[in-house]
Amino acid sequence: MKLRHRSQPADGGCQPDGLAAAVAPAAVEVTPRFLRVGDGYAATLVVTGYPAEVGPAWLEPLLSWPGRLDLALHIDPLPAPVAAARLRNQRARFESSRRADAGRGKLPDPSVEAAADDAADLAQRLARGAAKLFRVGLYLTVHARTEDELREACAQVKAAAASTLIEVQPATWRHLAGWTTTLPLATDSLQMRRTMDTAALAAAFPLASADLPAPLPGDPPADGGVLYGVNPDSSGIVWWDRWAQENHNSVVLARSGAGKSYFVKLEILRNLYQQVQVAVIDPEDEYQRLADAVGGSVVRLGMPGVKVNPLDLPGGDSRPDVLTRRGLFLHTLISVLLGQQPPPAERAALDRAILAVYRAAGITADPATHHRPAPLLRDLAGCLHGDTDPAAGQLAARLAPWVEGSFSHLFDGPTTIRPDGHLVVWSLRHLPDELRTVGTLLALDAIWRQVDAPSRQAARRLVVVDEAWLLLRDGEGARFLFRMSKAARKRHAGLTVITQDVADLLGTDLGQAVVANAATQILLKQAPQAIDAIGDAFGLTAGERRLLLAARVGTGLLISGTNRTSFDAIASQAEDQLCTTRPSELADLDEGDDL
Template sequence: MVGYNEHNKSLVIIDRFNTNIYKNANMCILGTSGAGKSYLVKLLALRHRYLGISQMIIDPDREYARVCNALGGTLFKVGPSSTTFINIMEIRESSFEEEDSNDDENVSNRGFLAAKINKLHTFFSLIFLDITPTEKAYLDEKLVACYAKKGITFDDNSLYDDSLTEKISIKRRFRFAQQMPILGDLYELLKEDQKTEKLASQLRPYVDGSLKFFNNYTNINLDNKFTVADIHDLDDEQLAIGMFVIMDIFWDKIKEDRSQKKIIYMDELWRLIGSTGNSRAANFVYKIFKTIRKYGGAGTAITQDVSDFFALENGKYGKAIVNNSKLKFILQLEEEDVKILKNILNLSEEEEVKVQTFERGTGLFYAGKNHVAVKVEASPREHELITTDRRDLEMLKKKKLEQKKAQEEATAGVIA
């Protein structure tokens, strides 16, 4: 359930994974600051969790901790003070995106290293902003050498450690996270060569400077069905990089089991597909929205900066993601944002006015070809878990203190 129809007060209930109705389960949520985006997302996440659906959330504003804790989820932070790390250089067995062969004899045909290096070029495009084609070729050469020093080559058999495979085991064992190179290994190769000294200088902060938390082995567990990645401590310049690193590992997790339903929430996605992103990063995100359906998954794009969402290459990637989302929720927007969306969503004049005047928590909901004005509705318990209203939080704090006092008095009475 999403809420109720503003016109006739009927309930609005959807099953986003119903392939008989929707071509995909992707969703876009757009709305200005304070329109109710986070409230809606947290409510949807709660209800999807009730249904046993795995969910992964990228949280740039530290808004999902309370609901994560209430659901017994996993929350990890990526930032200067974090003790949890993700190694962007790590190759994961689930990273392969085509129809995998179950025949271990054909494993060398999958191309794990080539796919990882291609993805790393996207990552480094967010760091080396002015890299030349010649420097890119040198970087490619160093990446191959970096993996070779760890015994990893374009033969995918090199990624399987047969010393870890038990004699009675049929399935071969993939390399552990600690057997992969990290950014520091690449940095050492770059700084040794005059042709790549400039790249080494730009990479150094990520190795032994203020951003060295990117230079470590992966130590997070994504087996929990509700996982939140907190990137609040990253500054504006590093948010896109942090988002990409997390999206990369989430995407690999999504591909592990096609039979399991799962959703990835990408808050403030404009940072990768809009004005602060680039075409490589944006294309990576678009690819997720385009192909996630075949892995049993759904992407949810969330943003308050509509103009930035459609800023890169005349809105090419923003439009592609919107068009690849059969579900859309448009909360209150400013006039300029409505002008941008008018042609993309074929808004009528009446809808243009409505979107600008919606109250908080009310929006235009698109489900396939149908769209209707919907008021988001939460139960009292759900509201307690997801509200960020200061008055609500003060009341909840007061309520907890009263409950604690009552419990202490009751305990004291029993002892007496």
């Protein structure tokens, strides 16, 4: 049997007007198992069973279901005298059951014992005014385009509810009342209620959204930002402006092959559209195709003829402490070269040698002398040899491989590169593994001298350090990266740290400080061995941990303060060709270029 309700014209055929005429469906067809509302179908599910214990956001599996679902929560507070009387009667029934079982010589029923203890605890909280009781009805109306899709959608909602021990039943023969119950009419036509206390009801409130929060009423609309992707939970757009946060830094953590470099290249490309100047430290030549496409420059450290003199002074910097800051960086560089910080006697000898080598080159604290050619690393080693302190000779001997040995080709001449432009990629591919940490530090120093230049206009600059574990595994290198993350915001710059080695980042205080100074945090697919460290460091829920363990390539979690949302990185065909690193796709692209 089908009951058909159609809107009837009133007053001799006059059409209805007002809000009802604008929003009401043309027809509503009622059947035992569903409604046909206009051109769509709907069915209402009633929550009849609840888990024994609930935690925060226990309705999240239902709220994040990707289809169209109307969830209505009807709350009716119980007056304190009525609540106390009902709870007293319930406790009396529990106590009667316990005494009856004891009189018959039966063992106590664990479920009755637990319910009696819970009722006693709730009675005490009611007496102290720490809790109240409410009559709560929870209803779900599922919408679909066809009857078959509705049947499948209802099955999916039931499965999502069962995952959190919520039992639902269809409102058979009462779907019309269920549909009106889930409309914003504040009317519960089903009256399928359950008594809850304040804590359980508060945990049921959907205070978290799958999407990032919109601006508050009265606040100006946000401008700027780049597209990160699509939210798989709500199909909404994830649009993020890192330059509008309290700092402009970000960290990207993922296992190998999870798509972290692909995502970062997309962000770089979209920031270039907004006139952001970008510098990248690239260990594996993954950014060369992008640099060639946008007219950027590539510095290939380790190639013949490419020299970097770490004793160069910043050009155009007339501040009186330039020489002092260069000396401090040389202390950091020597520590990285040696793999550890030198003993105090060797550090004192190094400090004397730094001052002496600049004096020998005619460079003093006077800015007028800073244009003179800077000394080389071998000149510094010569000053150490000329020092009568035995510690100086010992330090010079330890620096021999970098001055005249196997690793000297990077430092044995004046600087031959002057990188500048909207995109500069520092390639480390041609450096041996023993020199990659040093190459990363030298590239960061050259980038920072441009960012920190006092004559530099207030242009936004993005510094990307790929495979940052190369620097984080060294104590002095990690300190340099930490200082850079602290000072970047004041120079209108942002630092992006990318790593697949979570232990190097989260296993040290400096690594954790780098994460803490990143307002934008991106987590992609994680290895099972690292998920516990990631979850504890970022306060991930159990659902978020499962998401990162089972995430597809390019799917991740965006975290910024209390805001967090999942996203799927998306790219156009042209962007995908510039950002992909899959060997098969790169081979096809190279064949297409040859043709």
